[in-house]
Amino acid sequence: MRVRLMYGIVPMALLAACSVGPDYKRPEFWDKQALESSLGVVENNYPVSVFWYQAFGDETLNWLVGEALRSSPNVKIALSRLHQARYSLNINRVEYWPTIDANGSYNYAYAPKYAELGDKTSYFRGGLDASWEIDIWGGGRRQTESYMALYKAAADNFNDVLLSMTAEVANTYILLRTMQEQLRISNENLKLQQDILATVQAKYKSGLADDAALHQAEYAVQTTKALIPDLEYQEQAYKNALAILLGRLPDSVDGLELSDINPVAVTFNFDLDRLAEFPLDAVRNRPDVRAAENMLISKNADIGRAVAAMFPSVSISAALGWQGHLFRDLGRSENAAYGYTPAISLPLFHWGALVNQVKLSKSVKEEYVYSYQNALLNAAEEIKNSMVAVEREYEKNTALQKSASSMKKVLSSMKVKYKEGLIEFSDLLSTEQRLLEVQNNLAASRGAVYQKIISFYKAVGGGY
Structure with a gap:
């Protein structure tokens, strides 16, 4: 008897241990060497921290960022x-587990016409019901x-979402500080132009400057004044945007006012060599790429459910x-x-529905599968673009620093020449406008x- 029982149990156990349908295997669209060559990644790489923004x-x-x-x-x-x-x-993983239900009832019936059979019926019922669909083919x-x-x-x-929120807060904050720096520059230039206007007015009273010079100086002052309200509006808009990102009402976040310490006042010192030192697995480990792969894993498992x-x-x-x-x-x-x-x-005839x-x-x-491939391609593209963007922006920034330094020297020289009457006011005004x-x-x-560095860290997954 025991031998017969074992003959019945062993096959059932073996069947219950199998799962029909294909097991998941990650699709490979290109090899590691091709990816390294495309992105220009070096072997000595460093892990990306989720606190990458603290490097600023x-x-x-x-x-x-923490509050957001x-x-x-x-x-x-x-x-x-x-x-x-x-x-x-939790709901679906127990669908193929045994279930137990308790039930109880009370029944009462009264039939006086059939007294010989008993005119009253009264009884109680109570108990347990159990059911179990055995997951033989692995559908469960x-x-x-x-x-x-x-x-x-x-x-x-x-x-x-955490990565995108971190990047969006950092990006909006930098936009705010950029606008505040441009506002500071405009106010400084306005003061400079007002000083120049005072000089022109003094010359005009002395007969050393004509109407054209005076009107040009007044035009320069008013033009710069016209820039400031729009800059102030954009400053407030970025403050409001940060408040919304933090889940607060507009204009309710303290500590965002223009101060002497502004990160945009100087160029951030970033080691460009680190652009090529991130882990190559960052392409596959980005949250959006992992999500695409897990969706693929889910759809692959659904084939097994359909086969079962x-x-x-x-x-x-x-x-x-x-x-x-x-x-x-x-x-x-x-x-x-x-x-x-x-x-x-046993399913016999379902008009081909199961097939x-x-x-x-x-x-x-x-x-x-193709959605996963798209996610990988988009990740590789964003990483490569962000690497190039950082490099090119530093090149642009270096040229602008030299240009600004040269224009300051030119303006200083032009102011002296104008006071000495060696140049026309229009030359001074043109130099000042170019400096601004x-x-x-x-x-x-x-x-x-x-912003480009923020985009780079977001592209490589931001440590998530």
């Missing part, structure tokens, strides 16, 4: 979706695999209960009743250096 050395920025990651509605939405994915996993395990991948994809999307539905299903149900005329009769052995029902169901479901699942998987332009361009470039 700005405590206000550090606080803003704690309080932003976008982060909370992503966290809520992660919880939802976890609950879905494939379902758990699918929902586990979806949960991991939700976690990757959550990390992607084509095979026979085996289930067992059982019941244990008691029945009696009085409530106290429940639980007594003489009133006990039990039973069990093994069952098997087409397998084909559909395979087609969906194929789509997600190059100074604003230099401030914008210094801000762009930060």
